Amino acid sequence: xxxxxxxxxxxxxxxxxxxxxxxxxxxxxxxxxxxxxxxxxxxxxxxxxxxxxxxxxxxxxxxxxxxxxxxxxxxxxxxxxxxxxxxxxxxxxxxxxxxxxxxxxxxxxxx
Amino acid sequence: xxxxxxxxxxxxxxxxxxxxxxxxxxxxxxxxxxxxxxxxxxxxxxxxxxxxxxxxxxxxxxxxxxxxxxxxxxxxxxxxxxxxxxxxxxxxxxxxxxxxxxxxxxxxxxxxx
Numbered sequence: 534x535x536x537x538x539x540x541x542x543x544x545x546x547x548x549x550x551x552x553x554x555x556x557x558x559x560x561x562x563x564x565x566x567x568x569x570x571x572x573x574x575x576x577x578x579x580x581x582x583x584x585x586x587x588x589x590x591x592x593x594x595x596x597x598x599x600x601x602x603x604x605x606x607x608x609x610x611x612x613x614x615x616x617x618x619x620x621x622x623x624x625x626x627x628x629x630x631x632x633x634x635x636x637x638x639x640x641x642x643x644x
Numbered sequence: 645x646x647x648x649x650x651x652x653x654x655x656x657x658x659x660x661x662x663x664x665x666x667x668x669x670x671x672x673x674x675x676x677x678x679x680x681x682x683x684x685x686x687x688x689x690x691x692x693x694x695x696x697x698x699x700x701x702x703x704x705x706x707x708x709x710x711x712x713x714x715x716x717x718x719x720x721x722x723x724x725x726x727x728x729x730x731x732x733x734x735x736x737x738x739x740x741x742x743x744x745x746x747x748x749x750x751x752x753x754x755x756x757x
Binding site: 567569574575576577578579582618620631632633634635636637 | 648677679685686687688689692700702734736745746747748749750751
């Protein structure tokens, strides 16, 4: 399964855009990139996913490079409630379609 | 639409004991996965159940077992508890087919003493 690499931590000022990078250089052609976040003491929360094209929903935007070896999650206007650990995941290729979490990026939104 | 609910929220067990954790999947979801999250680490996949059958397993010993019921709810059983089994146990439900996201519960915090 493709591995992902994320910076361990990032800070972002409240109201500014948070750009969280992820490298997945060994991604296979039919593997999706998923983003989840985990707020302290809660279960992970699905944010967004994509295959090749950029995606946007009410929570965030996902930008995937043309070679698919990296991606960026963008939170357009970060709030204090966005402080969490963000996980970039490439969906496994086993029949179970399980998710392989790394250690993620701890995003701290600063007032 | 109800989310994923897990019970109990917290549990303390003694080394060598057995424990059963429970999970009710989100309405409409037919697949349940279990994850173990040690302190400071990301969740690790234990196994997944679909149509009451185990549908994939991570690197966990056989003393970790599970069940899925006709209503898609699930149980995680751990026998012969070890101190290292202390963790947050997360249940996630999803639809079997397609590229849908997973809905996670808030987890059960298990402490083995």
